Amino acid sequence: MEEKSTDMSFKTMMVFATEMINLLKVRFSSSSIEDWQGYLVQRLSLMLQIFRTFSKVLLEDKDYITSNTILRMIVDNLAITKFIYVDHDGEMRLLRHYLFLLDGSLTYLKITDSMKSNVLIIEERERCKREVQHTKEQIMKLSIYEIQHLYVDKLLSKGNWKFKDFSNTGKYSYQDLYKTFGITPNIVAYFMYISQFAHGLSLSSLGTVASIQNVPFLLEVRDMLLGLQINCIYRLFSKYICNGELLESLSTKLSRNELDRFFELATNSNK
Numbered sequence: 001m002e003e004k005s006t007d008m009s010f011k012t013m014m015v016f017a018t019e020m021i022n023l024l025k026v027r028f029s030s031s032s033i034e035d036w037q038g039y040l041v042q043r044l045s046l047m048l049q050i051f052r053t054f055s056k057v058l059l060e061d062k063d064y065i066t067s068n069t070i071l072r073m074i075v076d077n078l079a080i081t082k083f084i085y086v087d088h089d090g091e092m093r094l095l096r097h098y099l100f101l102l103d104g105s106l107t108y109l110k111i112t113d114s115m116k117s118n119v120l121i122i123e124e125r126e127r128c129k130r131e132v133q134h135t136k137e138q139i140m141k142l143s144i145y146e147i148q149h150l151y152v153d154k155l156l157s158k159g160n161w162k163f164k165d166f167s168n169t170g171k172y173s174y175q176d177l178y179k180t181f182g183i184t185p186n187i188v189a190y191f192m193y194i195s196q197f198a199h200g201l202s203l204s205s206l207g208t209v210a211s212i213q214n215v216p217f218l219l220e221v222r223d224m225l226l227g228l229q230i231n232c233i234y235r236l237f238s239k240y241i242c243n244g245e246l247l248e249s250l251s252t253k254l255s256r257n258e259l260d261r262f263f264e265l266a267t268n269s270n271k
Helices: 003-027 036-060 064-086 090-111 119-140 143-156 174-179 185-193 201-209 215-241 245-251 256-267
Strands: 163-165 168-171
Touching: 003 036, 003 215, 003 245, 003 256, 036 064, 036 090, 036 215, 064 090, 064 174, 064 201, 064 215, 090 119, 090 143, 119 143, 174 185, 185 215, 215 256, 245 256
Parallel strands: none
Antiparallel strands: 163 168
């Protein structure tokens, strides 16, 4: 696929995604953790900005190391979104939602444990401690906690939102989550490969990594991931956005063929 046509496809998909998110922001204006839908809409909005940043860094700055690092961020965030909010529902969705938030707070407390002398760190740690307590209280309100509290208590200690089931508190890997996208094994392998960029290992091969990149391939991967995000948004919020308002807005910006492409991406059950 030529870079120019790929970029046009991306811009069209960004119109789809942005219009959906803007509509949802009106309905779900809160980002409170108790409102998983409002929280997720804000998260999805931030993810769209990351897509824009990736494109700028890759195409304008030609910074291949940073663009691959951002790509890993995109795919991980999408994997989290799909696994927690699309692949689960009801109280299981809420449990994983709260455990995910708990994981973030517990991780922050762990990595800042030796930085207690910094005033800003001290204040942030106190905020995180309050968040940990509040999040645990929300989990304990779930009926699923009353039924499975022995297992859930084990999950709480580490914020294990990737647990497999209540009889197995082991966790799925990110590679496992990538496979749920329904994509080819070589793309899954590439997502694992780019961990070297996220962890800085790519700097050990500056002479090759910084200058040799398959840009069209990276753009196609970007478009595939954006298509997956559109599909997630539609599957979670279709009853709120399929009311004529979205189509009316899109029809002023896109052609009939582009609108058809939107429905193809949004309703693809394989994603």
